[in-house]
Amino acid sequence: MTMTKSLNTIKHPIADELKIFEKRFEAALESEVSLLQKINTYIFQQKGKQMRPMFVLLSAQLCGEVNEGTYHTATFVEMLHTATLIHDDVVDDANERRGVASVNALWKNKIAVTIGDLWIAQSLLICLKNKRFQLLEIFSHAVKEIIEGELLQSEKTRKLNIKEDIYFEIIRQKTASLIAASCAAGVASTTGDETIIEKVKLFGEKIGIAFQIRDDLFDFGTDDVGKPLGIDIKEKKMTLPLIYALNNASRSERKRIINIVKRHNDKPEKVNEVIEFVRASGGLEYAEKAMLEYRADAFEILHTFPSSPARESLEDLVTFVTERKK
Amino acid sequence: MVQSLKTIKRPIEIELKSFEKRFRDDMRSNVPLLDKITYYIVQRKGKQVRPMFVFLSAQLFGKINDATHHGASLVELLHTATLVHDDVVDDSYERRGLFSLNAIWKNKIAVIVGDYLLQKGFLIALQNKRFQLLEIVAEAVKQMSEGELLKIERSRQYDIDEKKYFEIIRKKTASLIAAACAVGTASTSEDEKDIEKMNAFGEKIGIAFQLRDELFDFGINSPRNPLGIDLKEKAMSLPFIYTLNRVSLAEKRKMINHVRQGKKANEVIALVQANGALEYAQKIMIQYQKEALAILKTIPDSKAKESLEDLVNFVIQRKK
Numbered sequence: 001m002t003m004t005k006s007l008n009t010i011k012h013p014i015a016d017e018l019k020i021f022e023k024r025f026e027a028a029l030e031s032e033v034s035l036l037q038k039i040n041t042y043i044f045q046q047k048g049k050q051m052r053p054m055f056v057l058l059s060a061q062l063c064g065e066v067n068e069g070t071y072h073t074a075t076f077v078e079m080l081h082t083a084t085l086i087h088d089d090v091v092d093d094a095n096e097r098r099g100v101a102s103v104n105a106l107w108k109n110k111i112a113v114t115i116g117d118l119w120i121a122q123s124l125l126i127c128l129k130n131k132r133f134q135l136l137e138i139f140s141h142a143v144k145e146i147i148e149g150e151l152l153q154s155e156k157t158r159k160l161n162i163k164e165d166i167y168f169e170i171i172r173q174k175t176a177s178l179i180a181a182s183c184a185a186g187v188a189s190t191t192g193d194e195t196i197i198e199k200v201k202l203f204g205e206k207i208g209i210a211f212q213i214r215d216d217l218f219d220f221g222t223d224d225v226g227k228p229l230g231i232d233i234k235e236k237k238m239t240l241p242l243i244y245a246l247n248n249a250s251r252s253e254r255k256r257i258i259n260i261v262k263r264h265n266d267k268p269e270k271v272n273e274v275i276e277f278v279r280a281s282g283g284l285e286y287a288e289k290a291m292l293e294y295r296a297d298a299f300e301i302l303h304t305f306p307s308s309p310a311r312e313s314l315e316d317l318v319t320f321v322t323e324r325k326k
Numbered sequence: 327m328v329q330s331l332k333t334i335k336r337p338i339e340i341e342l343k344s345f346e347k348r349f350r351d352d353m354r355s356n357v358p359l360l361d362k363i364t365y366y367i368v369q370r371k372g373k374q375v376r377p378m379f380v381f382l383s384a385q386l387f388g389k390i391n392d393a394t395h396h397g398a399s400l401v402e403l404l405h406t407a408t409l410v411h412d413d414v415v416d417d418s419y420e421r422r423g424l425f426s427l428n429a430i431w432k433n434k435i436a437v438i439v440g441d442y443l444l445q446k447g448f449l450i451a452l453q454n455k456r457f458q459l460l461e462i463v464a465e466a467v468k469q470m471s472e473g474e475l476l477k478i479e480r481s482r483q484y485d486i487d488e489k490k491y492f493e494i495i496r497k498k499t500a501s502l503i504a505a506a507c508a509v510g511t512a513s514t515s516e517d518e519k520d521i522e523k524m525n526a527f528g529e530k531i532g533i534a535f536q537l538r539d540e541l542f543d544f545g546i547n548s549p550r551n552p553l554g555i556d557l558k559e560k561a562m563s564l565p566f567i568y569t570l571n572r573v574s575l576a577e578k579r580k581m582i583n584h585v586r587q588g589k590k591a592n593e594v595i596a597l598v599q600a601n602g603a604l605e606y607a608q609k610i611m612i613q614y615q616k617e618a619l620a621i622l623k624t625i626p627d628s629k630a631k632e633s634l635e636d637l638v639n640f641v642i643q644r645k646k
Binding site for chain 1: 355411434445449457475478
């Protein structure tokens, strides 16, 4: 197994660039409306892992030097992603994000939805005012997929009759498409070669899917650290381990488990029953194997590029994403 | 004389018809759940005032074309998206007579649908490379959100001056009508000055529209019962703010208290009336109307121009 490096080590080749990015990001959201400025500042303090800006900057470095176009891309993607998270928290009625109170918990739904709308508009304006039309074209496709993925998920979750191919379609659209677009737009800021852009986009998609499966696995506590268990079950989110387990269970067992997820998802002991059921069925091993296959695909694409510090960091980032503990 | 909306629409009748069909297609998706929801939205469409502004503004400077249609779709999708989002956050149970989305599908889905419409509007612009139109409308969405936040921030204090008031309604209410006019113009004219001019026209008429609405709430030229309207709504109106800044400190405190407790609307209304605030708001509204008409005067005569003039007068003189 590859050794997992810390995120800080991986960030090393782009440390300066990330600092510049952060400044640009905050400057882009400066406002004279004091309430807005207050909330923006709060959100900046909670900056997450900055996974997407990292993918943008490192992908750009595969083919050249980070430039203005790269920064616009990173700013755009992080702003859009954060806006999505703010809206997600309203949708999920979540009171916490990254270990602290969510925007909707502190300022209520109305303000959270409005801030999200504003950030979405502002992210577009950054591209439009700087005439980054190619960037917009790359992301317009991703944005369409994200929304349709979200709707597909809402619909399927209600029925809980999800099959593996639908699951992969949902996570490809919902999670992987934005990472794919980040990588594609990142490299498009340093190369005009369409073949390379497509290749890097596919890399992003593979790692995006692996990222989501890793997230799914957390719900069943394979590593005994990180997120509390059973959150996805409580929210009736279908994960790969659960889908596999359901599809390989007897009809009566399947009925029993679906009934718990549907009607007793607020009872910890019942949720534990589901977790035990998934563990016993080999669902975790199955999902882990699927994740590693996507990871291998991602590595294979990376290896078509000549060796470089950026490539090495991307490899480390791939490893980190699939082995992270939270 | 006030022309009916039907007469005003005449120069763009055919275009509005084809727009309706296009708009329905724009909202279509291959997700059945989403289709069900957008069906509800199309069902409860209102007067389509914004597409009218887009098409008439376009016709002032040339022939309505594909770009005009994309602009109209963009504006209408974003308008609808903000309405849906408003529903979520306000927990309002009724809009235009039909059940609001959240009553039927719950908040969760409505945030997603609002986002979907927002993104869908942006997508139509992007896929057709309408970058200029998109910039105009994205700027409007930003302003609307800012206006909303400003309003929330200020309304907690029930204490704002007229300058802030106008900033809020310019951003919150007028910016989308301004964008509708600017987008229409940009689809048929490359002259930045034309676009700016029509943006200003839309802003003026948008502000006048808002003032007309506020006057309705105080029972001016209206079948609405002023006592039946939420005091908290009135507190962010020009007549209220004008009064607040003119009465004695004791009366001011009393007014704010009444609003906070949602009581004694009649006393508040009496104070507003006694201080000439309604006449003042009417005067300001007519000023904006005149400024809007003055902008139109600088543009060559046409059927579209006549219709826009009528539309301005309609906004001021409408009875509901």
